[in-house]
Amino acid sequence: MHGDIGRRTQLLDAVLAAVIGAAVALAAVAASAPGVLDLLLVAAGSLALAAHRRAPRAVLAVTTLCMSAYVLHAHPGTWAAFPVLVAVHAAARSGHRAAGVAAGGVFLAGYVVVLLATTTDTRDSVERSLLLLGWFLCAGVTGLIDKNWQAYLRQTEQRALDAERTREETALRRAGEERLRIARELHDSLTHSISIVKLQAGVAVHLARKRGAEVEPALLAIQEAGGEAMRELRATLEVLRTDAAEPGPGLDRMGELAERARAAGISLAVTSEGRVRPLPADVDRAAYRIVQEALTNVARHADRAGTTVRIGYTAGSLVVSVDDQGPCGPGDTVTPGTGLTGMRERVTALGGTLVVAPRAGGGLSVRAELPLTGAARQPGRAAT
Numbered sequence: 001m002h003g004d005i006g007r008r009t010q011l012l013d014a015v016l017a018a019v020i021g022a023a024v025a026l027a028a029v030a031a032s033a034p035g036v037l038d039l040l041l042v043a044a045g046s047l048a049l050a051a052h053r054r055a056p057r058a059v060l061a062v063t064t065l066c067m068s069a070y071v072l073h074a075h076p077g078t079w080a081a082f083p084v085l086v087a088v089h090a091a092a093r094s095g096h097r098a099a100g101v102a103a104g105g106v107f108l109a110g111y112v113v114v115l116l117a118t119t120t121d122t123r124d125s126v127e128r129s130l131l132l133l134g135w136f137l138c139a140g141v142t143g144l145i146d147k148n149w150q151a152y153l154r155q156t157e158q159r160a161l162d163a164e165r166t167r168e169e170t171a172l173r174r175a176g177e178e179r180l181r182i183a184r185e186l187h188d189s190l191t192h193s194i195s196i197v198k199l200q201a202g203v204a205v206h207l208a209r210k211r212g213a214e215v216e217p218a219l220l221a222i223q224e225a226g227g228e229a230m231r232e233l234r235a236t237l238e239v240l241r242t243d244a245a246e247p248g249p250g251l252d253r254m255g256e257l258a259e260r261a262r263a264a265g266i267s268l269a270v271t272s273e274g275r276v277r278p279l280p281a282d283v284d285r286a287a288y289r290i291v292q293e294a295l296t297n298v299a300r301h302a303d304r305a306g307t308t309v310r311i312g313y314t315a316g317s318l319v320v321s322v323d324d325q326g327p328c329g330p331g332d333t334v335t336p337g338t339g340l341t342g343m344r345e346r347v348t349a350l351g352g353t354l355v356v357a358p359r360a361g362g363g364l365s366v367r368a369e370l371p372l373t374g375a376a377r378q379p380g381r382a383a384t
Contacts, residue, residue, distance in 0.1 A: 014050040020083055021046030027079045034074060041070040046083045052090035057099050063087040064103040068110040075114050081107060081132055085139040092143025093150070100143065104136035183240035190233055198226030221263035228260065250284035251311065254291070258309075261295045267306040268295070274313030283370045286346045287311065287320050293339045294322035294366045302326025305363065316373055317352070322366040328358045343368070 024042050028034045034042075045066030052059045063083050071080055084107045091100040111132060115125040201223040208215045232249075249257075254270060261268045279287070291309055298307050305326040312319035328334070334356050336344070343366075347354040352370040359365045 009053070010050075013053060017047050017050040020049060020086060024080065024082060028074070028076060031076060032074065038070055038074045041066045041073070042080075042083075045070065049083060049086055049090070052087065053094075056087075056091045056094040057096050060087040060091045060096070060099055060103045064107055068107050071107070071111050071114055075118050078111075078128055078132055078135075081111070081135060085135055088136060089139040089143040089146070092140045093146045095147060097140065097144070100140055104140070108132055108136065179240040183237045186233065186240075187237055191230070191237075194226055194229050194233065198223060198230060201226055217263050218265065221260060221265075224260055224263065228256075250281070250288050251279070252284075253288065254309075254311075257288070257292055257295070261299070261307075264299050265304040266295065266298055267304075268309065269307070270309045270311075272311045272313070276313060279318060280372060282350060283318055283372060286350060286370060287318055287368075289346060290320050290343055290366070290368050291322060293343050294324075297339060297364075298322075298324045298326065302328070302364065316371060318370045318372060320366075320368045320370070323359060323363060325363040327362075328364045329362055330358050330360055332358050334358065334364065 021043050024046055025034075025039060028038060028042060045063045048059050048062040048066070064087065067080055067084050070076065084103065088100040088104050091097070091103070108129070112125070112129050115128060119125050201219060204219055205215050205223055208219070258268055258270050294309075295307065298305060302324045303326060305324045307322060307324040310319075310321040310323075312321070334340075336356070340356060344354050347368050347370065350370050352368060354369075355365070355367045357365055
């Protein structure tokens with residue numbers, strides 16, 4: 001974008017220089033019959049103005065010398081000073097005031113010499129000289145005003161950028177403080193509760209084995225789930241405290257998830273379709289969480305009904321399907337809770353689609369399609 005602005009500015013400068021050159025040449029033709037040398041001097045002095053932003057002092061020197069030579073050779077009117085006035089303005093705007101004053105003095109001296117040599121009317125010569133002096137003073141003053149205005153605009157823009165940066169830093173600091181507060185709350189509440197559940201399950205398993213009784217699979221599942229919950233909670237707390245990337249397992253731990261679901265009493269089948277390959281990290285995590293949440297819903301709301309999990313790899317997406325044989329029937333309304341809402345948020349953040357609906361033959365179907373092209377380009381893991 002900055003390149004486009006630069007090219008546009010250069011084009012406008014070139015057009016302005018051409019217009020000035022054409023105006024001065026027409027004035028010369030109207031005033032007298034200029035020779036080829038006169039027109040060449042006018043053209044060189046005017047067209048040099050196209051580079052006044054890149055080389056203001058060089059342009060000032062070329063324009064002043066060409067127009068002074070034209071004045072000494074052709075004895076034109078005061079309009080011949082116009083290209084030099086523009087060059088003086090550009091030099092003053094660029095901070096070269098001394099060069100502008102010197103160039104104005106050189107041109108004014110040459111013009112006064114021509115007036116004294118060609119005009120006997122002293123009053124007219126003085127008026128023309130004072131008029132040119134006033135023009136050069138105006139050109140220098142407007143150049144300084146333009147310089148100060150540009151500096152003011154740059155300072156205003158910088159202050160706006162600084163203010164925006166300060167707001168962002170404040171927002172980041174507050175977000176960090178909020179993460180730490182959440183981490184403390186989770187640690188003080190959930191960690192204690194999960195530890196108690198895991199401890200009690202472990203004690204129950206120990207007592208059952210000590211008495212020689214068979215340990216219930218559900219009790220073992222509670223013990224295993226408690227340990228897994230503690231590991232994931234610790235990882236989450238670490239992220240909240242360090243602002244690292246989102247933690248969490250991927251499809252490489254699908255086997256562990258399936259074993260815990262079976263231990264909880266769910267008859268589960270896991271299949272994979274397509275060529276299994278590494279996934280972007282965020283897609284990998286999202287797919288695991290979708291399956292995890294769907295199996296949790298089966299355990300809570302579908303009476304541990306038989307369930308099939310399909311992981312489909314296509315050219316541009318990953319398709320995750322979880323179909324259970326629970327009591328949900330065709331036409332039933334699925335009320336989204338916290339789990340389904342979080343699942344949908346994960347899918348939406350990746351630009352995917354999620355469909356949760358009753359199956360025609362009974363049960364609930366969860367189908368998520370996660371695009372691979374729009375995901376973060378981090379190497380992930382493949383399902384096993």
